[in-house]
Amino acid sequence: MRTSIIGIYEDEKVLMDAFNRLQSEGITIADVLSPIPLHGVWEKLKLTTRLPLATFLYGAFGAIATFGFLYWTSVVSYPLKFGGKPLNTLSFIIIMFVLTINIGTLFTFITYFIREKMYPGKKVELAVPRTTDDQFTIVIERPHNMSAEEQKKINTLLKETGAVDIIESNN
Amino acid sequence: MYNTRVRGILIKGNKSFSDVSRDIIKPMDDKTPLWWYISAFIASALLIWGVWGFYNTITVGIGTWGLNNNVAWGWAIINFVWWIGIGHAGTAFSIFLLIVRQKWRTSINRAAEAMTIFAVMAAGLFPLIHMGRIWDGFFIFPYWNTRGPLWDNFNSPLFWDVVAISTYFMASFVFWYIGMIPDFATIRERTASAVKKKIYGVLSFGWIGNAKGWLRFETAAILLGGMAAPLVVSVHSIVSMDFAVSVVPGWHTTIFPPYFVVGAIFSGFGMVLTLMIVMRKLYRFKDYVTDGHLDAIARILTFMSLIMGTAYLTELFMAWYSGSEYELFTFMKNRVTGEYKFAYWTMLICNGMIPQLFWFKAIRKNITIVFIISIFINIGMWFERYVIVVTSLSRDFLPSSWATYEPTITEIAVYSGTMGLFILGVLMFFRFVPTIAISEVKGVLKETSTLKSFTDEN
Structure with a gap:
């Protein structure tokens, strides 16, 4: 003790x-x-704290994973033209931007609690x-x-x- | 992290740390006041009426709305944009002011963030029900399906909207929640009630306030805030693109993203002002939400109102300068004059002119007038969305299909329902959550007691 x-x-x-x-x-x-x-x-x-580094890595992962998914669905899996735009389009940037923040935020939030060993109902005296x-x-x-x-x-x-x-x- | 000097007295009354905790937690410990029950009753009645509206929409169909061939977007989209705009204040207020190190945010950020959560919840209901067949709502998500698989159209702003709004809700919520953890721990340790100790014990996640914990807490707060700040700009830019990427006169314009973002922050700050005046009156929080705080918000609104006025005039100028007869018709014949002129002028007067009264110190100091002006801003911003959605659609390129739009009782019920949901949410927040960020106020308490108030200086 x-x-x-x-x-x-x-x-x-x-x-x-x-x-x-x-x-x-x-x-x-x-x-x-x-x-x-x-x-x-x-x-x-x-x-x-290495939380900022973790957040950066999550964000980078989010950006790459989102682009990968968009590219795969729109160019590889089902290449369907919308309004004459190229299959690999600049519109992806908008979704990538938002999902980078999404994944960065969610994972930072979770990491914070894991690193602090905090959870709902944790008993403290x-x-x-x-x-x-x-x-x-x-x-x-x-x-x-x-x-x-x-x-x-x-x-x-x-x-x-x-x-x-x-x-x-x-x- | 964000350790900077403050401009003046933010907390009055020479409070000690213990006084701050006591004052802010007091409304949660006191007997529920009568006004709370009355307000909750009215809000519940509105919500029940709204549930009827939802039920009617879903069981009978979108035909229960006053939409027609031309005006395919009516109150649902107006209200969606209005609520999202209001929701922007929480993040704009809390996070922008955090990033620009404005410590006067500490008394207001919690309520503004709560407002965001409930406003985004209210907003999110409209895209859901406007589909009509709500049970097919999952079509919007890109999932492996038997149609190819055929994926979503990732070029569509409507898809961007879904991603943006859900991210915005999540980011706002986690930022809000993480900020409340130390305050929940304060309640956990202060309360004499075993039930409360249990509940706030669960909510506080075992917070103890040690050095490393605070370091990680502040780092996480600034990281989450930093990531949510660009969302304030992107979410309403994306909402504006729902309109701007179309070829409809009055919508197809590059001014829309900044115009929408400023409009959202303007309407949100208007609602923050309304809410803070009500809160400080009901809970006697004048020592925390001082006249200086309200004065600062009023000044920001004056500036925002100028931008809004400039945007309205720019739209008119561009309609004329573009040489497009359709643009000119929409603006001059269908907005400034014509059937919808009441809505247009209400928008212009409420947003561009009335808030200019805040230039006068006497007006800014009269809280009743400030409150009334904040209500005008809320009304004006609703009419702005009405003007944008309805006037452009009701008379477009084909005169034979021109039609006037009027909301039906179902649309009004749905809108009232979301109002009920919002008010009920805010009432729950007033009752069960510390409405002012206790630990953040304590953080600026010492610095603020020796300097002169910035309102007194002026």
């Missing part, structure tokens, strides 16, 4: 200052939970439920072999930096 030390803050600015202070003291921060996105935290925790409302938390993992001094140092730092409460959680 994983144990964490959680510092609870009530202001994003205080939290950011605390975050910087803890990092400068060499403490590894596992996560930050907040009711709003905190852009500074992502950079400091070196978090990145938040150690600090108010992180979805008006509180911010800094989560520090506590290994079993963490020394008492180290734990004390963390607690002191959290307090000094303005944490309104410090709790331990097994989630």
Whole structure:
């Protein structure tokens, strides 16, 4: 079971200052939970996402697959002339444009949930439920072999930096 | 991602994060008000009347409509284009303003997006039932069949329409839904009701609001928004091509795609204004949807109205300049004057002239007048579609088959039904979903409390 030390803050600015202070003291921060996105935290925790790349690939697949289908149906499977237009026509671009967005959107949406391991009805037990409302938390993992001094140092730092409460959680 | 400064006070009343959650969730926790029941009753009555219209159309046939040899497209297409246009506001509002980093969108985007969903649902019903034999509707999809297989005509704008509208609905819905997930989690954690906790627990997909989650959330939102933005332009361009690729005078014109797109955004913003004024009044959301928000929408409408007026004048000029007697006849004899002049002038006055009153600050500040003007825009844009569809068809190249079009009671019932569906959808949204994006408002809350309001500056 994983144990964490959680510092609870009530202001994003205080939290950011605390975050910087803890990092400068060499403490590894596992996560930050907040009711709003905190852009500074992502950079400091070196978090990145490959979602844009995935979206690009889905879009490229969508464009190619749509053209392939249109070409096959209109030129190979049943080459029927409409209004004297060529079989492989520029009109395809319109359908390709829309379906590129369609496939890109749908797959990005699905990928987001898969990567986040989110699904309807997923049960969560938040150690600090108010992180979805008006509180911010800094989560520090506590290994079993963490020394008492180290734990004390963390607690002191959290307090000094303005944490309104410090709790331990097994989630 | 989209971390920019804001122009002025967007949220009044020195709110804390907790106040924001409380205020926005309050209408969902309170006892259902009487006005909600009355509105829901009226909307349901309209919907039931609409169901009768649908039933009549499907069991008896399209003959129940006032269509004739010439005017083969009547209210169904008018209403379809009208609803789709209204639906554009949500995406235009929410996504364009997201991309151009306008933070005042945060109080309004959720309602505008909801409006899109219900308007597109209402719009989608018309292409379905106008086929008459609705059970053959699957013919439109390219599927392996025993006729060759004979595939769809991929050069047809009607096919493009099906692809565009269904994509638009899906893209709008996923963008709307993903934006609501953190708010559903807020409700899940705040509510004391076990039932609500369960329902919003399911809807929130286990959102916890950790750093990586927020990063992916914002990335996904901007990606989905970025992909949906071109749809705003393409969907109504494609709808306009239903008309523009024909050889009918008044339709066969290259101005149609931009003219339709601007018209759609104009009508959509008009409906957003109507809805937001109603919402802020009923839910006392004046601290969130401030006069500054309404002022900003009114300014956009002034600009849009200018474009609409220019488009109308350009059409008249081109009819004259083209030297085509058919074009000239359609515009000068069948629109500006003639049997349909009431519809034409209603369109011109409501869309091109009345919104110009927004140039005056006193008008923009008087919310009652702003509300009335927004209603005029909705009416004007309906008449625009009426003018385009009916006047061009009723008198085309063959005078012996000229005919006047009037809607029948079935067409009126179907239209009323979609109105009922829309209103009922909006009422459900008011009751069960946070009408303002809680987490997005919190995101701009701090920045907005120290700066001067942009309306106060002017």
